[in-house]
Amino acid sequence: MSANLRLGGGGEFDRLRRIFARLGRTGRDLGDDCALVRVGRAWLAVSIDLSLEGVHFRTDWLSFADIGRRSAAAALSDLAAEAAAPIGVLVSLGVPGKGRGRGKGEGDRAAEIMAGVAAAARSVGASVLGGDLVRSERYIVDVCVLGWTTHPVRRDGARPGDGLWVTGALGGAQAALRSLTRGQRPGPALFRRFAHPEPRIAAGRRLADLGARAMIDISDGLAADAAHLAAASGVRVEIALEQVPCFRGVDRHRAAASGEEFELLAALPSRFRERDAQTFRRATGVPLTRIGRCARGSGVRVTDSGRSIAPPAGYNHFPAR
Template sequence: MRPEIPGAPETVADVGEFGLIRRLTEGRVQPAATLLGPGDDAAVVTAADGRVVASTDVLVEGVHFRFDWSDPAQVGRKAVAANLADVAAMGAVPTAVLVGLACPATTKTTVLEGLTDGMWTEARRASVGVVGGDMATAPVLVISITALGELRGRAPVTRSGARPGDVLAVSGKLGWSAAGLAVLKRGFRSPVNVVAAHRSPEPDYAAGPRAADAGATAMLDVSDGLLADLGHLCAASGVAVDVRSDLVEVHQRLIDVASALGGDPRHWVLTGGEDHALAATFPDPDAVPDGWRTIGTVTRPGTGPAVTVDGRPYPGATGWQHWR
């Protein structure tokens, strides 16, 4: 038994699994969609449509986040946002979040409390509840989020519906998270709004259902980089996509950061991940809804790369890939 150190922060080993669960769940107010929250073998969430959209992501300390760059609440927000964006990319409305946490026994309870507070902050932004989950021991902190959603009568918007002649559009920020990561890697903490975009992205969850209602033919969440993720859409739909660089917004703030760091702001916009913007194809320009920006066209596949920029292959890496 380890000696008690007066004033030392509690660890998860001190509190125990069920004491920690009580601490992290007590006092949380669930939305109306949660019929039964934490405390039983499973939660019960409404699914009035009769169909449930589900998505899961895993975040590993040292790979997806670092506590010297982000505080626990920011990591919690980011974990939930990444999953809810996937639900929105199907044209669905988020309804609930489930959380799996694994960590060393020496993890401070304040870290998990901060994570939980951040998760609830982002869940409330999407009007959903954190309805349950699980905990386990692991060598490093691992967060697994499962997000649920409902289609409310819509057909799901998949990656496989794009057709030649469609227009390509995006909703949300691009390149900001990559710029924030570049700033953090150089040991800086400002500009604050650029670093914040990496620490806690804020997807527009309503943009996905809005695109579905407007007739989007295909859609996905931009998590690994715009060009890399468009490659997945092209593979699923059997099409090619050409992005017009003059239509892709490069914010002045990114230009300023790139100038200071010696980076390429357009490269961040085209290949940077973790902004969790949405990209979608629409049958014609008039179908693109408010809040979306047209940036290219869908074409027939040829012999070259499926994704081009201004009609040419993009030089270098197009986004993030695990194990590469």
């Protein structure tokens, strides 16, 4: 399997991961953000990302356009983590019949979702290539993304001594979700963070140019995704919690557990320093913060002001589910 597989937690799913690995030609790439298909001197990077009503979104929290935009951004984030330039997206929609949707026809709602998908695609130079549409009981938005890369960055290239860096600020997505779950409307900045995530395409490509050895997008939470990178690369990842950049008002423990952040976690050679991060920020508009390093060993070690703590738990979509 040269595969991107995003699997939830639990023993059943761990077993499934092994079964999937046997299906493919090679288990080497299992679990990376994108599958890669060699084309001449380049690689076609492909990934698929299923967003479901009640799991990834609720129609009383987001507009249909936001649902489309967020679902597409989540899929495009996998291309960012591969340092790929987006080509286009294909979208399968499941849309309920006339019984639902606040008086709107299913065509309206599907068109609004697609307008959001198209906006996310256009924002990174991609187009909507195709789609499928089926009537279903609940909303379904499945987005397949295609991109090109000449130098893919996988999860498995980190080496002991590399610095560990993260783009943006973490914790906003989960904080917004917590407000929404309590029936409160988050403030505008927090809501935008949840509703309109920006796939870090330009940032990912620049990190590759700057020598990134391994990269992953933060979908399961910083600590959980750091563990995936550590396992794939055969290194230990050390994170200093007090260095983690936090979204305004979010504490660092929550920031390190927050999923669906769609920021990038990258291992960069030790020669990459703070002044390089400043140059990166000027070029891309995206902050880049050193939060730790890679060492010999395995797993993730998280410290808070020098003291070891248990890695903050990963992300299971809606807390109340």
